[in-house]
Amino acid sequence: MNRLARLARAADWTGWLGAAIVVVMIGAALLAPLVAPYDPVAISIEHRLSAPDAAHWLGTDQAGRDVLSRIIHGARASLAVGIGAVIIGALLGVSAGLFAAYKGGLGDQITMRIVDGVASIPLLVWAIAIVGILGVGPVTIGSLQFPNEVKIVTLVGCLFSPVFARVTYAVARRIVGADYVKARYLQGASHWQIALGEVLPNCLSPIIVQATLLVAIGIVIEASISFVGLGVQPPQPSWGTMLSDARNALYSGEWWLPVFPGIAISVTVIGFNLLGDAVRDLFDPRNEARTLVA
Amino acid sequence: MSAPLLRIEELRVAFRGTGGLIEAVRGVDFGVAPGEVVGIVGESGSGKSLSMLAVMRLLGATARATGGRVIFDGEDLLAATEARMREIRGRDIAMVFQDPQSSLNPALTIGRQVTDVVRAHRRVSASEARRIAVEALERVGISEAGRRLDAYPHEFSGGMRQRALIAMAIACRPRLLIADEPTTALDVTVQAQIVELIAELRRDLGLAVIFISHNLHLVAEIVDRVVVMYGGKVVEDGPAADIELAARHPYTRLLRACVPSLHGPLGPLAAIEGAPPRLGRMPAGCPFAPRCPQAADACEREMPPLATDGARRIACWRPQ
């Protein structure tokens, strides 16, 4: 495919580096029980606070747990929240954007005002407040029990959705008004055919760009919420809680406790950012994806 | 003819390409006398704008002058320092461009943009600069200039913007004005007005003008002399009346047939077959040979020299 050839040629090494980081991190998260050298929650008093060595590459924490294993397992929460929130946000946002662009009139107005309203919500404050109100306990739906992170994923996903709604709306409005689409309607094409055949493929580039960059933001949000104790609950490992625990080690010599989880977050986020930028340069020359700030 | 004001000698301009330098202007040679109006005519890609940007030393990062000299008033501009060029630009030589829409800064008032030129070259007070700006705007035919100083470019029509640009250009009374397709982006009726304005300025201010255009008839209205460019070279050069009535280079003749005259009867329009040569793929011989109805074997092999014939010069093996 032409695009793939262009991808291979045009993406400079930073894009490939980003892609490599993302693949490694997702791989580590999926295969955590296989690749982690130790049980991430196994306490071992005699090995507590040991510096990085051959047995524990990244050292151990106050409870003697292996830092490397905790980081590998911690990738699960971070990536699950980041990617999960983006999927939820994309589904909600794309539907809203398509609906508004098609419906026009009052339906359009109402939908896009709701989107504006959701976009007026400061994400982090609300995430902290709502988890605070609902409590950090697990969520039970029927016989299924979900960890606390489900609330964060859902919430962050909802608050990510305006980004997708606006991109989809802008592209869809342009396409629905284009002459060749009007011509296809005259030939008897249905709304669904136009939406799936013309609009979505055209929205795809900016959506992929935004999605990649939003995963990065989602990861930092998860780490931040866990850092203040409202995200992943101990003893389950997460990068944010590891950093929170590491604050106790700031004045003593255990440098590895604050350093490695932070590097894990930064490298993962760098990976998604580099990949997102490369995808933007490649697929979105018109720059329909707006600058993201969080 | 008196000593030329501007003398372009063997000027060469090249782009930095992936495979080294790609020559786009390949030895251009002509002069402009004080007060003379010279038209440069050619299709896009003939190197006409590029040579003038080289004269102004405004080529930007991707292209540069690789050879020749540009003598203005006895001074080689290609060897001048950037600081010296800044003095010359706007004060001695000014240039206006094709698109008046984008050539004015949208964030600044017209008055600000004209007074800036004045104050860049003359130590005058703000009120004096304003007075000079009003005078320049009035001279280019903008009525109620004093009131319009505070207008923004978007409040002007296309023709007015081009007038404002010309006002900026003449505010410091330069001796040479280079107008790079100043009418191309304008309505036909406005085009004639701008052409008329330039003719008027030349008469009143004794300004020498280089008028770049792809429209031979439009140029012939006001210029003294026409320089025809093709493939980065001058192919014909002579008094406007001679070129208009009796062009000798086959390219000029075809070019003349392509564009309807503003005044003459509307005959059938011709089109030149084929496309201009691509940069970096210049033929060894005459660049026009592949499209030329008169081309012979000699034309393909060797570039004809620019031969002088009275007041005219022509580069063709088989002139008519």
Add this chain to the structure above:
Amino acid sequence: MFRLLAGRFFASLGTLFFVGLVLFALTRAGPGSPARIVLGADATSQQITQFEHANGLDRPFLEQYAAWLFDVLRGDFGKSFVTGRDVAGEIAGALPVTLSVVLLAFVIAIVVGIGIGSLAALRPGGPFASVTRLGVVLGLSIPAFWLGIVLIRFIAVELRWLPPGGYVPPSSGLIAHLQTIAMPAVSLAVYYIAVLARMTQASLQDALRGDYVRTARAMGLSSPRIVFYALLNALPPVINLAALSFGYMFGWALIIEQVFNIPGLSRALLNAISQRDFLLLQGIVFLFTAIFVLANLGADLVNRVLDPRQRSSA
């Protein structure tokens, strides 16, 4: 123009009204009613009814919201059921602390971000532009709270240049005040420096390629002046982004305050959560939302005011 400003302003107020309604509903969605929380598990149902009646909690939901909102607009955030303290007073005590960190971070981000971005735009392929590109990716990716932790470790613990945390109000000495908020503000600013530097670089680079820049050069204007004029055209999107950033900064300041142990709104909010003090929580979150909405409004208006085309057509 004035009509437009007024229109946007009232639209923002409308948004705030509905978002506040959602917030009001959510604070009541948690486990345990306020009466239960205040009176304890063994309160009788009669006591609960009495409490709810006394505090207006038995009135219809919308009426409660309207009453609360009306009070808030007059600066009265209510009295906490849990601590009995005035919520407005609690917020007034903590807000200046958060504000001083955010404002310093905002100033740093704007000055450094626009400065770096402009320098990088002047020589697009140059070494400074390359370094900036690398720095921007790092700045966008390193979480502020981790940066704060690292700063504490090196600047405060190893080098002992600055205190590792805590807060000194400006009234107790400006130098001591700045010493306590310097590291938090820098940690908070780094991400926004990267955001603004990238936007400035892209926007200015674009502007410098403009035809009017060529015109200015053809008229012999000096380079600094040309760059300044290009910047006039390049800045509106940057300032728009800066205004948006101001709104977002408050959110991240919550986390930063935790790292540096600063008694700002973050501590008040987490206290409200742990004590299930809904009125306080509601007040703080509403305040943050209002700031955020106003920052968005500001970003929108800044664009219109700075662009002469929109200024006169509106």
